[in-house]
Amino acid sequence: xxxxxxxxxxVDRMGPGGVCREGFLGSDPRPxxxxxxxxxxxxxGMNRTHAQIAERLQTVMDVAIAAQGRGVSxxxxxxxxxxxxxxxxxxxxxxxxTFSKGEMELTDARTGRTVRVTPLAVHxxxxxxxxxxxxxxxxxxxxxxxxxxxx
Amino acid sequence: xxxxWVILISAGxxxxxxxxxxxxxxxxxxxxxxxxxxxxxxxxGSRRLEVRGGETLLSTLMGRQIFIPSACGGKGTCAxxxxxxxxxAGTVAPTEQPLLTAEDxxxxxxxxxxxxxxxxxxxxxxxxxxxxxxxxxxxxxIRDLTHDIKELRIKLTDPPTIEFVPGQYVQLMAPAYKGSPxxxxxxxxxxxxxxxxxxxxxxxxxxxxGTCTTWVFExxxxxxxxxxxxxxxxxxxxxxxxxxxxxxxxxxxxxFWSIVRHMKQAQIxxxxxxxxxxxxxxxxxxxxxxxxxxxxLDWFTFVPALSAPAESDQWDGATGLITEVVGKGVSxxxxxxxxxCGSGGMIDAAVKTLKGKGMPEEKIYYDKFT
Amino acid sequence: xxxxxxxxxxxxGFAATLLVILVxxxxxxxxxxxxFLGMCPFLSISRQLKSAVGMGLxxxxxxxxxxxxxxxxxxxxxxxxxxxxxPAESLKLILFIVVIAAFVQLMExxxxxxxxxxxxxxGIFLPLIxxxxxxxxxxxxxxxxxxxxxxxxxxxxxxxxxxxxxxxLMAGIRQRLKRSKVPAAxxxxxxxxxxxxxxxxxxxxxxxxxxx
Numbered sequence: 212x213x214x215x216x217x218x219x220x221x222v223d224r225m226g227p228g229g230v231c232r233e234g235f236l237g238s239d240p241r242p243x244x245x246x247x248x249x250x251x252x253x254x255x256g257m258n259r260t261h262a263q264i265a266e267r268l269q270t271v272m273d274v275a276i277a278a279q280g281r282g283v284s285x286x287x288x289x290x291x292x293x294x295x296x297x298x299x300x301x302x303x304x305x306x307x308x309t310f311s312k313g314e315m316e317l318t319d320a321r322t323g324r325t326v327r328v329t330p331l332a333v334h335x336x337x338x339x340x341x342x343x344x345x346x347x348x349x350x351x352x353x354x355x356x357x358x359x360x361x362x
Numbered sequence: 363x364x365x366x367w368v369i370l371i372s373a374g375x376x377x378x379x380x381x382x383x384x385x386x387x388x389x390x391x392x393x394x395x396x397x398x399x400x401x402x403x404x405x406x407g408s409r410r411l412e413v414r415g416g417e418t419l420l421s422t423l424m425g426r427q428i429f430i431p432s433a434c435g436g437k438g439t440c441a442x443x444x445x446x447x448x449x450x451a452g453t454v455a456p457t458e459q460p461l462l463t464a465e466d467x468x469x470x471x472x473x474x475x476x477x478x479x480x481x482x483x484x485x486x487x488x489x490x491x492x493x494x495x496x497x498x499x500x501x502x503x504i505r506d507l508t509h510d511i512k513e514l515r516i517k518l519t520d521p522p523t524i525e526f527v528p529g530q531y532v533q534l535m536a537p538a539y540k541g542s543p544x545x546x547x548x549x550x551x552x553x554x555x556x557x558x559x560x561x562x563x564x565x566x567x568x569x570x571x572g573t574c575t576t577w578v579f580e581x582x583x584x585x586x587x588x589x590x591x592x593x594x595x596x597x598x599x600x601x602x603x604x605x606x607x608x609x610x611x612x613x614x615x616x617x618f619w620s621i622v623r624h625m626k627q628a629q630i631x632x633x634x635x636x637x638x639x640x641x642x643x644x645x646x647x648x649x650x651x652x653x654x655x656x657x658x659l660d661w662f663t664f665v666p667a668l669s670a671p672a673e674s675d676q677w678d679g680a681t682g683l684i685t686e687v688v689g690k691g692v693s694x695x696x697x698x699x700x701x702x703c704g705s706g707g708m709i710d711a712a713v714k715t716l717k718g719k720g721m722p723e724e725k726i727y728y729d730k731f732t
Numbered sequence: 733x734x735x736x737x738x739x740x741x742x743x744x745g746f747a748a749t750l751l752v753i754l755v756x757x758x759x760x761x762x763x764x765x766x767x768f769l770g771m772c773p774f775l776s777i778s779r780q781l782k783s784a785v786g787m788g789l790x791x792x793x794x795x796x797x798x799x800x801x802x803x804x805x806x807x808x809x810x811x812x813x814x815x816x817x818x819p820a821e822s823l824k825l826i827l828f829i830v831v832i833a834a835f836v837q838l839m840e841x842x843x844x845x846x847x848x849x850x851x852x853x854x855g856i857f858l859p860l861i862x863x864x865x866x867x868x869x870x871x872x873x874x875x876x877x878x879x880x881x882x883x884x885x886x887x888x889x890x891x892x893x894x895x896x897x898x899x900x901l902m903a904g905i906r907q908r909l910k911r912s913k914v915p916a917a918x919x920x921x922x923x924x925x926x927x928x929x930x931x932x933x934x935x936x937x938x939x940x941x942x943x944x
Contacts (some may be wrong), residue, residue, distance in 0.1 A: 214777075215776060215777040215779065215783045215787075216857060216860065217456075217779070217780075217783060218779075220456075220457075220676070221723070224439065227542075228539065228542055228543045228544060228573075229437075229439070229441050229570065231573070232541060232542050232571055232572065232573040232576065233535055233571045234542075243433070244920060246906050248919055248920060252916050276667075276706075276707040277707060277711065278578070278683075278928075279639070279668045279669060279684065279685075279705070279708050279711070280640075280641045280669065280705075281669040281681055281683070282670065294570070294706065295611075295612060295705035295706075295707070295708075296567070296572065297548075297549075297567070297569065297613070298433065298548065298549070298569075299438065299440075299441075301439050301441060301460065301461065302460070304460070305456065305457070305458060305459055305460035308460070308461070309440075309461075310442055311704065311706055312569060312572075314570060327570075329621075330481040333511070348570065348571055354610055364817065368816075368817050368818060368819070371813075371816070372818055372819065372823055373938055374824055375813070375823065375827075375831075376823060376827060377807075379805075379827055379830060380830050383830060383831070383834035384834075386834065386838070387834060390838055390841055390842070391841065392844045394841045394842060394844075395841060395844075395845070451739070451847045452848040452849075453848045453852060455848075455852055456852055476801075480848075583858055692784060
């Protein structure tokens with residue numbers, strides 16, 4: 212299916228080498244529209260909103276950043292660590308400015324699962340309900356994420 | 363026989379008409395996409411460039427050896443190549459909008475890689491950008507400083523020396539390699555002192571999935587040719603002789619490693635205390651060298667601090683977040699100057715700590731990573 | 733068929749004929765909702781009103797011009813060649829596409845040169861149009877209807893306008909749809925196709941009002 216030039220621009224910027232080396236879509240074979248729709252229904256099915264998930268992530272990230280690289284406990288079973296990186300990265304969507312690089316490693320002590328969250332990822336969830344493509348370094352499964360955050 | 367003619371005439375007709383349109387398009391391209399000779403006025407008459415139109419402003423300026431900082435190589439993603447265009451830029455393109463704030467638009471600031479030179483233009487750029495040059499050199503040494511920080515020592519070949527103020531940075535070009543289709547530029551502070559003019563040292567910390575750092579860590583080898591442009595940046599020592607507090611973390615070491623060696627060489631005996639923060643002992647580097655300088659120079663004090671030392675580190679130095687260590691180590695900061703380089707979180711916290719100690723905000727200079 | 737002979741502009745009632753052509757091309761024979769041509773951008777670019785209008789304007793412009801160009805090419809080059817057994821009917825398909833593609837390319841260059849503002853508003857849609865079947869469809873229907881010169885121009889304009897009206901209506905509906913609950917299985921193209929079907933039924937009432 213054809214896309215509007217605006218959305219095609221976003222998808223192009225999400226590819227490898229567009230905004231970042233690895234891109235946002237990973238090895239996900241689905242088109243962007245389908246990824247968004249699927250994650251949308253998952254979140255709606257939990258009776259949550261993207262804004263709630265993003266807000267909780269932001270709170271956790273603020274704590275992790277303030278710890279300046281030292282690991283910090285951010286919940287009953289949740290450990291967070293901040294890895295600083297130089298520079299800023301723009302959102303693939305136009306008009307949204309740039310976000311500082313660096314990533315938060317979030318580990319659930321119960322399951323041992325670790326996810327990586329960046330400031331841009333939090334923004335993409337809040338503004339677009341975009342959790343990135345499967346196979347990408349920063350893919351977040353909305354249901355697992357919500358469970359980790361106690362939502 | 364007639365059928366053959368019909369086929370031939372039909373084919374000829376289709377080919378003829380297609381060729382006519384192709385020719386028309388070529389002629390149109392020749393005249394419509396040709397913007398002829400354009401004049402770019404830089405900084406209200408300080409330089410006047412006569413260039414061929416049709417290219418982007420960024421690449422046109424680069425062709426004339428004026429290097430605007432740009433990280434993404436002109437793809438319109440990094441927003442570093444902002445230039446004030448006083449005249450002749452035309453409408454803001456949809457590709458620029460994402461990267462411009464309302465203030466930028468009001469000030470005629472544009473993304474120079476997205477603005478085409480179509481007519482005469484007048485632009486304004488920081489004066490020191492006119493001194494920026496393109497350098498090539500060969501990697502003389504790459505060594506690990508920590509598990510994720512490398513030091514790069516580059517011997518300059520063309521031009522053979524560089525002049526800069528300690529604290530400034532250069533933009534290293536990571537060429538296209540497997541997995542990264544286009545060349546990109548990334549900014550790194552110069553870690554070597556200016557009297558070592560034939561060399562440039564960079565301290566590079568690995569960014570997960572980063573385009574340039576992946577290249578440095580996995581592809582770059584000693585002897586390889588590299589190119590960069592610079593120097594850029596306003597981070598430098600002030601002209602006063604006030605006592606200084608330096609605070610850095612990770613690769614934020616670089617400007618101070620340059621400055622302290624420059625001060626030693628130039629015999630600038632200005633009192634300063636250098637707080638360097640890391641998480642574990644394995645994240646510290648240049649500790650022996652800096653402790654040696656601490657012993658040699660009576661005006662220089664080096665305070666490394668670990669925020670979460672492991673048992674095996676056997677650490678007896680300062681412990682805690684670097685801001686806590688600064689809070690304990692600095693008493694009255696009202697007459698001192700602060701110099702900070704590192705992550706955004708660290709700098710924000712350090713500015714708060716120093717202000718709490720009475721340091722006026724305008725006396726705090728920083729080079730934020732973000 | 734009154735229009736079998738190319739009418740001259742001095743003929744009384746010619747303006748009325750043009751009006752009939754316009755209304756019929758726009759409404760009774762709406763190229764999108766009665767012929768279902770140009771569905772692809774209709775489904776994908778009708779998410780936002782602004783891009784729908786941009787795309788619509790680009791289509792109006794291109795159909796108007798290419799219908800006129802193709803009419804000229806057909807009636808003055810291909811039709812006379814029929815006497816020499818040249819299969820004009822088959823050749824027109826190839827040649828019309830060539831004309832449309834070249835015209836769109838040319839326009840893209842021209843618009844970029846003349847007005848950057850217009851280029852950003854309209855130009856980005858032009859490459860999408862080259863392969864839009866509604867454009868080719870308009871030219872082919874025009875030949876079937878035996879339209880010449882000014883009539884062809886007006887027909888092209890009407891066809892484009894009809895397409896634009898349809899996509900703008902759809903964009904308006906879809907913007908409201910964002911706030912309503914749609915069954916998960918029908919989200920996106922599914923519900924859009926159903927809406928298009930209902931809209932097409934509404935356009936059926938125009939049928940028989942005027943016959944060209």
